[in-house]
Amino acid sequence: MSIDIQRLNQRLASAQPSATYRIMDRVADRRAQGAKIISLCAGEPDFDTPKHVREAAIHAIEHGHTRYTQVAGVRSFRESVAAKFRRENGLDVSWQDTLVCNGGKQVIYNALAATLNEGDQVIVPAPYWVSYPEMVQLCGGEARIVMCDAGTGFKLTPWALAAAITPQTRWLILNSPSNPTGAVYSETELRALAAVLLDHPHVLILADDIYEHLIFDDQAFYTLAQVEPRLAPRTLTMNGVSKAYAMTGWRIGFATGPRWLLEAMEKLQGQQTSGASSVSQQAALAALEGPKDFIRESRSAFQARRDLMVTLLNDTPGLECVSPAGAFYAFVSCAGLIGRTSPAGRVLHTDEDVAHALLDEADVAVVHGSAFGLGPYIRIAYALDDASLHQACEAIRAFCTALR
Template identity: 45%
Template sequence: MSVIADRLKNVSISASAAMTQRARELAAKGIKVVSLSSGEPDFPTPAHAIEAAHAAALAGDTKYPPMDGTPALKSAIIRKFKRDNNLDYDASQIVVSGGGKQVIFNAMLATCNPGDEVVIPTPSWVSYADIVKFAGGVPVAVPCHEQAGFKLHPEDLEAAITPRTKWLFLNFPNNPTGAACSRAEMAAIAEVMLRHPNVWIMTDDIYEHLVYDDFQFCTIAEVEPRLYDRVLTMNGVSKAYAMTGWRLGFCAGPKELISVVSNVNGQNGGGIATLTQAAATAALDGPQDLLKERAAIYKERRDFVLDRLSEVDGLRCHKPEGAFYIYPNISGLIGKTSKGGRKIETDVDFVTALVEEHHVATVQGAAYGMSPFFRISYATSMEKLGEGCARIAQFCRDMR
């Protein structure tokens, strides 16, 4: 009898984490690797957030925390939702967890029965489908095509919903494409969901503050208040405030749902470190100017990468509205052979050859459910982006 549980048979290792690990292995051998695989801001955590954690430690705030979040942090989250999204919640509608991934994990464990379907617009973050499967659900991919700007079409959404559909996941701005939904596009999605009152909606808004070219972010419960009572709105401090290592995410929703998510959260984590919660409180309540300042830097990086990769034969790049990713189409390179003799038949072949031959780490589109593409993260310095783009261009030019 195997010690490994059956539930893990269909759960895969994160492709982005695997590529990041490969880059580290090459670097350990003395190879200079340009890593464009990790979706992690290269900015520091805001100083006032660090100071708040330090002050909490000095004050002795190091005991067990409340299972679902400290009162101070919950209050800051309530203010954030009102300030940024015009959404009203009270403390009983908020749960704090160990990052956005744990929020989603807890929600699926709390609500999914075997065979329940979860509609996921695709390309999508690598963990969504695996979390659903772990909870006993069935992920249902709805393609968001490149020619449509990687947006979710209402007709495609309607066709994907069945009597077994339990959830719809939304993630705009999107990982890996950077596509975002305008208010009109979100309203069209909401119109479909109003026709399906038994389907819940989980919206992952972690890239909310990373939008460019005067694009206005919106979230579905704000756009269509009639959906408020069946929307779980997830967010966190990792991307906007460069606090990935602090591990804190949060969600808000109807009390009925939050109650069961909180129950799972209490058994699954036992509360988030008090110092992390103090830092997050300071980040959410403190000066917000840095959000626009950093978004302007990301926009400059996006444009830099687009300008360089758009000149490369065989690559086709969609201009993203948000997040910090570009998702180039490599269909023009499929069937070719790299200078190192590797046949490029899939996007897995492409990223493997790229990291082994030119030492640039990226992630294959197959990991996100749509090929042939690869994901580049521009959450790094202009120097690294310049070197990475130059190596990618040379890699593509050398193919025969």
């Protein structure tokens, strides 16, 4: 009698690893072999964490803020989070209406794990962040993908939303600005979606606002519970410090929403990771309460990089790039490359072929758009200095020009 000791949880066994991290692993392997790769796949700012935030972390260490914290977060930080939601998003919340997690990803996972049962559906507009459908599946739900192509600006329309809702719909996940497209929902567009949601009181809403401060061309940012307060009792508004303050490695995410949901998420987190890092919470508090020069400066830098990338990519044979309104990603159509053959003899049948060929033959790493639910596209993260971006685009152009 044989025993299958390597048997895995069925949900985990059927889940897919992150496509972004798979590409990053390939980059690490190539670099270990001596290749000089320009990586345009990592979703994190290339700037250092602001000095006053780093100093706050050092102060916290030197003054003994190195112990366990409450699962839901240190009260002083939760008060700062609530003040942020009131000040920047017009949400009437107190510190008791907040939860601090180990990164924004844990906020989303905890919300889904705390609420999904077998047969529950989660509406996920595509293109989507690669982790949304996998987290839904791991938590026992079914991701109901709604395609949102270039014709709608990669955004969910009220008609598509209404058609996707069923009696089994438990959540809608809405990400603005979007990873991977940089699409941003206007106040008018959110109001139109809210009108649909008001007719379906069984649907919860998860607003992933992690790129909130990276919006270009002087556009204003709006979140769903802000434009339609009647949805607040069933909306989880998620944010964090990773993108706005270049604090990806500090692992701090936070949310506000109905207390019954936050209490369930806290209960789950208490048996999972417990509270977030005490030092990181003190640093994040300094970020939220300190000067905002860094946000303005980094946003300006990213906007200039966006303009550079859009120009260079649209000058490349076979590529088309719509100017993104936010975040630091360009979602680039590579339809003009499909079916062609690379200088090394690789036939480009798919956008994934394009991504691997660029890495192997041009020493530039990008992520294929089909990993985000829509091909043939490639996602390019322009969170690098201008010289590196110029070099990467020159290499991409040389590759595309040499195709036959």
